[in-house]
Amino acid sequence: MNRRAISRYTFILFALALSVVACKPVDKKKSGEQTVKPLLKKAIESEVKDVVYPLPTTFELTSMLNRIGADYILGLSNSTDNADKYFTEKARALNLGVYGADLSYASTYNRKQETMLFLKASKTLIDNLEITSAYNKTLVDDVEKNLDDKDQLVKVITNSFYDTYEFLNKNGKANLSLLVVSGSFIEGLYIATHISENTYANPEIVKVIFDQKASLEKLLQVLEPEKKDPNVAALISEFTGLKASYDKVVEGKMTEAQLNEIIASVAKLRNSIVE
Numbered sequence: 001m002n003r004r005a006i007s008r009y010t011f012i013l014f015a016l017a018l019s020v021v022a023c024k025p026v027d028k029k030k031s032g033e034q035t036v037k038p039l040l041k042k043a044i045e046s047e048v049k050d051v052v053y054p055l056p057t058t059f060e061l062t063s064m065l066n067r068i069g070a071d072y073i074l075g076l077s078n079s080t081d082n083a084d085k086y087f088t089e090k091a092r093a094l095n096l097g098v099y100g101a102d103l104s105y106a107s108t109y110n111r112k113q114e115t116m117l118f119l120k121a122s123k124t125l126i127d128n129l130e131i132t133s134a135y136n137k138t139l140v141d142d143v144e145k146n147l148d149d150k151d152q153l154v155k156v157i158t159n160s161f162y163d164t165y166e167f168l169n170k171n172g173k174a175n176l177s178l179l180v181v182s183g184s185f186i187e188g189l190y191i192a193t194h195i196s197e198n199t200y201a202n203p204e205i206v207k208v209i210f211d212q213k214a215s216l217e218k219l220l221q222v223l224e225p226e227k228k229d230p231n232v233a234a235l236i237s238e239f240t241g242l243k244a245s246y247d248k249v250v251e252g253k254m255t256e257a258q259l260n261e262i263i264a265s266v267a268k269l270r271n272s273i274v275e
Contacts, residue, residue, distance in 0.1 A: 053165050054181060054222045055215050057158055058104040058188040061208070065108075068204040070195045072109035077102035078187065078274045083121040089129065090231045093176045094273045096125040097183025100161060105191055107157060112147045119143055126164075129176070133167065175229045178222065182235050183273060185219055188212075190270040193263045200256045209262065210254055213246045238269050 078098050086092045099122045106114035119140060126132055139160055146153040161184075168177035192209050199205050220239055226232045245261045 053162050055185060055218055057161055058101040058184055059108060059154055059158060061188045061192060061212070062101075062105045062108040064208050065192060065195055065205070068202075068208070070202075070205060072105070072111060073195055076191060076194055077105060077114070077118070080117045080121040082274060083124040084128075086125065086128070089176070090179060091273075092125050092129050093179035094183035096122060096129065096164075097180040097185070098187040098270075098274060099125065100180070101184045101187035101191065103157060104188070107150070107153050110147075110150060115143065115147065115153075116140075131164075131168065131171075131173070131176075133171075175226050175232055178226060178232055179235070182219065182223070182239075185215060186266065186270050186273065189266050193266050199263065200259050206254055206259060209259070210246075210249065210252060213243070213249075216243055216246065238272075241265060242269065 078095065080099075082095070083099070086095050099118050103115060103118040103122060106118055123140075139156070142156045143153065146156055164180065165177050168174065168180070189209070189212050192205065192212065193199065196202055196205055199209070216239060220236065220243065223232050223236050223239070227236055242262070242265045245258070245265050248258050248261070249255075
């Protein structure tokens with residue numbers, strides 16, 4: 001759970017607890033306790049739910065790749081020239097997520113020029129989706145000011161992910177937020193599976209790739225309640241196929257053939273999004 005959710009959770013819990021104490025009679029009755037507890041729990045869960053980003057951010061993935069010595073590969077990310085070429089809401093939302101992952105990738109490796117280009121591409125899609133209110137107007141300045149401070153830069157960009165996700169969910173665009181999250185997830189996995197010319201020879205990268213199965217399963221859980229949306233249903237079908245490839249791996253011991261199957265599935269899905 002991110003820090004915003006924890007902070008809000010604590011505030012709500014404290015406020016509701018005070019109201020319960022203030023209103024309860026001197027003679028505490030069991031029936032009163034049983035009524036308050038479900039209401040308290042329901043109120044907290046409702047408030048926390050809409051501010052929790054559902055998956056680890058791509059920063060966690062790209063930081064792992066950086067720590068194990070994987071290089072930054074020019075041309076691996078989606079070209080920023082494509083930003084104006086997406087015309088449907090689905091394509092724009094998915095690629096907003098893609099560029100978010102590419103932004104994480106570039107900033108993790110201190111690629112200043114690429115960071116600003118991916119930020120600009122993201123802003124283009126936000127404008128085209130007509131969700132400009134989700135865009136922190138000081139974001140560009142904040143990023144520029146912190147290009148040499150990696151920790152602060154990660155914080156600024158991560159908060160922008162949380163802000164966009166929260167805005168969409170609070171403004172009747174929950175399905176759109178799921179497309180953004182899905183695009184970010186698949187781009188992050190695409191980077192991980194294509195960051196080395198001989199991925200299987202690097203067991204640390206293989207482990208990073210395998211560990212993304214947990215995020216994939218969580219993503220499918222998040223998508224499932226919205227499957228009536230045809231765009232979400234299509235993603236569920238694609239991600240279910242990818243999960244089937246992961247499920248062939250026994251006890252975390254991935255064979256080269258299994259890895260190649262996952263790489264191919266990821267590339268096919270990712271290319272269908274960005275092209």
